Amino acid sequence: MSNMAPASVQTSVVTTQRNEDKILNLKSSNVFNAESPISKAVSSVYDWETFKFAPIRESTVSRAMTSRYFADLDKYAESDIVIVGAGSAGLSAAYTIAKARPDLKIAIIEANVAVGGGCFLGGQLFSAMVLRKPADSFLRDLEIEYEDEGDYVVVKHAALFITTLCSKVLALPNVKLFNATCVEDLITRTTEDGQTRIAGVVTNWTLVTMHHHDQSCMDPNTINAKVIISCTGHDGPMGAFCVKRLAGLGLIKRNQMGCLDMNRAEDGIVKNTREVFPGLVCAGMELSECDSHNRMGPTFGAMALSGVKAAEEALNVYELRKKQDEQSY
Numbered sequence: 246m247s248n249m250a251p252a253s254v255q256t257s258v259v260t261t262q263r264n265e266d267k268i269l270n271l272k273s274s275n276v277f278n279a280e281s282p283i284s285k286a287v288s289s290v291y292d293w294e295t296f297k298f299a300p301i302r303e304s305t306v307s308r309a310m311t312s313r314y315f316a317d318l319d320k321y322a323e324s325d326i327v328i329v330g331a332g333s334a335g336l337s338a339a340y341t342i343a344k345a346r347p348d349l350k351i352a353i354i355e356a357n358v359a360v361g362g363g364c365f366l367g368g369q370l371f372s373a374m375v376l377r378k379p380a381d382s383f384l385r386d387l388e389i390e391y392e393d394e395g396d397y398v399v400v401k402h403a404a405l406f407i408t409t410l411c412s413k414v415l416a417l418p419n420v421k422l423f424n425a426t427c428v429e430d431l432i433t434r435t436t437e438d439g440q441t442r443i444a445g446v447v448t449n450w451t452l453v454t455m456h457h458h459d460q461s462c463m464d465p466n467t468i469n470a471k472v473i474i475s476c477t478g479h480d481g482p483m484g485a486f487c488v489k490r491l492a493g494l495g496l497i498k499r500n501q502m503g504c505l506d507m508n509r510a511e512d513g514i515v516k517n518t519r520e521v522f523p524g525l526v527c528a529g530m531e532l533s534e535c536d537s538h539n540r541m542g543p544t545f546g547a548m549a550l551s552g553v554k555a556a557e558e559a560l561n562v563y564e565l566r567k568k569q570d571e572q573s574y
C-alpha cells in the first residue's frame with residue numbers, strides 16, 4: 246500500500262498551506278515597509294506614519310453637494326441644447342457640440358445611474374469594440390488607441406471607449422450631466438403658423454418615474470431648451486422614448502427597427518440623423534424605431550458618427566429654433 250494520501254487529501258493540504266501563506270501575508274501587510282517599491286514611489290506624497298485626512302463636518306459635505314446641484318438645476322433650467330440619453334450616440338453628440346460651441350449650455354439627461362448605455366461591451370458581452378472606418382477619425386480625436394485591421398478598427402475594451410468619451414465630455418465647462426434622471430415627457434409650443442415645436446423636456450428622478458403606478462401625485466420638473474437631441478436607444482423598457490411619445494400622439498410615424506444588416510444599417514443611421522420633428526433631432530438606435538433602419542449588431546461606428554451628425558444638425562437649426570423660442574413665452 247502506498248504512503249501517499251489520496252489526491253483529494255493532498256489538494257486540501259496544499260490549499261491549507263496556501264491559505265496560511267495568505268494569512269501570514271495579510272498579517273504582515275500592516276507593517277510599514279519603507280523598502281517596498283510602492284512605499285518608495287508614494288513616500289514623497291503620503292507619509293503613512295503621520296497620515297490623517299483633513300477634518301470635516303458632515304453638513305459641510307452635504308452643502309458642498311446640494312449647493313452645486315441646485316445651482317446647476319437653476320442654471321440649466323434654461324438650456325440651449327438638451328441631450329436625452331448618455332449612451333454612445335448621446336455622448337458623441339455632447340462632445341462634438343460642446344467643443345464646437347463653448348457659448349452654449351448643454352444639459353445631458355440620463356435615466357440610469359451609470360452613463361454609457363449599451364456601450365460597455367461589444368457583442369454577446371465580449372470586451373472588444375469594432376468600429377468600421379471612417380469612424381477611426383473620432384477615436385483619434387479622443388486619443389483612444391486601436392488596432393487597425395484595414396476596413397475596420399478594434400478598441401480592446403468597449404468600456405475604454407465610453408469612459409474616455411464620457412470623461413472628455415464631463416470635463417467641458419458648458420456641460421452638465423443629470424444622471425438617475427428620466428425624461429418622462431416633452432414640452433411643446435405652437436408657432437404662429439400653427440406648427441407644433443419641441444421646446445424642452447419634462448424630467449423626474451428615474452426612481453420616481455418607475456413608481457408612477459404605485460405612488461400618487463409625483464409631479465415632475467422641467468427644462469426649457471431650443472433644441473433637443475434624443476438618443477435613447479432602440480425600443481426596450483426605457484428606449485426610443487421621444488419617438489414613441491411623438492408617434493403615440495400621431496405627430497410622427499413610427500416604424501419598427503429592421504432586422505440585422507451591418508452594411509445597410511450603419512450608413513442608414515448616420516445619413517438619416519436629422520431633425521425628425523421641429524426642435525427634436527434624433528440619433529443613434531432610436532432613429533431605427535422611426536425610420537425602420539436595420540439593426541447593426543456589435544459594430545459601433547454609426548453610434549459615434551450619428552452623434553457627430555446630430556451635433557451638426559442641431560447647430561443647423563439652432564438659430565431658427567432660438568428665434569421661435571424668443572417669440573413665444
Ligand SMILES: Cc1cc2nc3c(=O)[nH]c(=O)nc-3n(C[C@H](O)[C@H](O)[C@H](O)COP(=O)(O)OP(=O)(O)OC[C@H]3O[C@@H](n4cnc5c(N)ncnc54)[C@H](O)[C@@H]3O)c2cc1C
Nearest residue numbers: 330332333334356362363428477478483529530540541542
Ligand atoms: C440586449 C441588447 C441587444 C442589443 N442588440 C443590438 C443590435 O442587434 N443592434 C444594434 O445596433 N444595437 C443593439 N443593442 C444596442 C447597442 O448597445 C447599441 O448599438 C448602442 O448601444 C446604441 O447606442 P445609443 O447611444 O443609440 O443608445 P444606448 O446605448 O441604448 O443608450 C441610450 C441611453 O438612453 C438612456 N435613456 C433611455 N430612455 C431615457 C429617458 N426617457 N430619459 C433619459 N435617459 C434615457 C438609457 O438609460 C441609455 O443610457 C443592443 C442592446 C442590448 C441591451
